Amino acid sequence: QQQVKQSPQSLIVQKGGISIINCAYENTAFDYFPWYQQFPGKGPALLIAIRPDVSEKKEGRFTISFNKSAKQFSLHIMDSQPGDSATYFCAASVSGNTPLVFGKGTRLSVIA
Amino acid sequence: DGGITQSPKYLFRKEGQNVTLSCEQNLNHDAMYWYRQDPGQGLRLIYYSQIVNDFQKGDIAEGYSVSREKKESFPLTVTSAQKNPTAFYLCASSIGRRGRDNEQFFGPGTRLTVL
Numbered sequence: 001q002q003q004v005k006q007s008p009q010s011l012i013v014q015k016g017g018i019s020i021i022n023c024a025y026e027n028t029a030f031d032y033f034p035w036y037q038q039f040p041g042k043g044p045a046l047l048i049a050i051r052p053d054v055s056e057k058k059e060g061r062f063t064i065s066f067n068k069s070a071k072q073f074s075l076h077i078m079d080s081q082p083g084d085s086a087t088y089f090c091a092a093s094v095s096g097n098t099p100l101v102f103g104k105g106t107r108l109s110v111i112a
Numbered sequence: 113d114g115g116i117t118q119s120p121k122y123l124f125r126k127e128g129q130n131v132t133l134s135c136e137q138n139l140n141h142d143a144m145y146w147y148r149q150d151p152g153q154g155l156r157l158i159y160y161s162q163i164v165n166d167f168q169k170g171d172i173a174e175g176y177s178v179s180r181e182k183k184e185s186f187p188l189t190v191t192s193a194q195k196n197p198t199a200f201y202l203c204a205s206s207i208g209r210r211g212r213d214n215e216q217f218f219g220p221g222t223r224l225t226v227l
Contacts, residue, residue: 009152032214043116043202043218044155051213089154093214099145099170100216104154 002027004092006103013110019077021106023090026071030092034100035064035075038087047088048075051095080110115139116219118203123224125190125197133188133222135203143208144186145216148172149200158201161186162208190224198226 005024013019023033034049050057050064050073057064063076077084087107091100116137125131137144143162147155157170161180175194180186186205190197200223204216 006154034215036218041221041223043204043220045218046215049213049215095214098214099157099160100214102155104152 002101004090004101004103006090006106008106009104010107011109013077013080013108015080015082015110015112017080017110019080019084019108019110020074021088021090021108022072022074023092023103024070024072025092025101027092027101028071029094030101032093032095033064033066033073034091035062036089036091036102038089038105044089077108080108082110082112084108085110116203116205116217118201118219118222120222121220123222125224125226127226128192130189130191131224133190133201133203133224135186135188135219136184137186137205137217137219138184139205139217140183141205141207141217142183143206144180145204145206146170146176146178146186146188147202147204149202149221155202158188196226197224199224 035047036044037047038044048059048062052068061078066073087105089105090103093100119134145160146158159178161167177189202221203219206216
């Protein structure tokens with residue numbers, strides 16, 4: 001019940017295309033859903049996060065879509081660029097001081 | 113300049129040795145975490161601490177130990193009991209208060225290699 005399942009494991013997208021990464025969770029107590037971006041050899045950095053009281057959040061080219069009834073959320077990267085090539089992790093937690101539960105990551109490659 | 117620092121960046125250990133990885137934060141965060149990252153495995157929680165002088169085991173605590181004597185510091189010791197310690201180790205911190213988003217800030221990581 002603590003798992004967060006992420007797919008796909010890897011993704012190749014043409015420059016200018018839309019990258020879509022999906023996550024699913026079981027624990028209905030989760031109320032904080034962040035996405036992290038990690039470049040090789042670096043620590044992950046928070047990209048965007050959502051709480052379950054909204055169905056969508058957009059920041060620049062990055063959008064989180066959230067479906068509470070299906071217990072799923074996804075990251076959309078519009079107009080994908082080669083600089084977006086990185087590993088992306090979804091996560092979930094009960095807000096406050098409980099640890100994040102991470103998905104296993106998606107390696108995104110954006111090719112020109 | 114606020115943030116999380118980890119040292120060293122690279123660490124080499126011989127079989128049977130204990131090694132300690134440093135993690136310091138000046139963000140005034142209450143909660144600190146240690147994760148291990150292996151290819152294709154995502155981030156797995158080793159230990160976490162919500163307040164000074166208290167810490168809890170995560171999913172893969174065996175072969176590791178921690179201390180939290182100061183709010184700013186959360187060192188991780190990889191003991192000789194850890195059978196496969198070669199990995200990328202990440203430290204993180206968050207405000208850690210109920211009702212607040214659990215945004216975790218990560219350090220740059222330490223890559224540990226067993227020779």
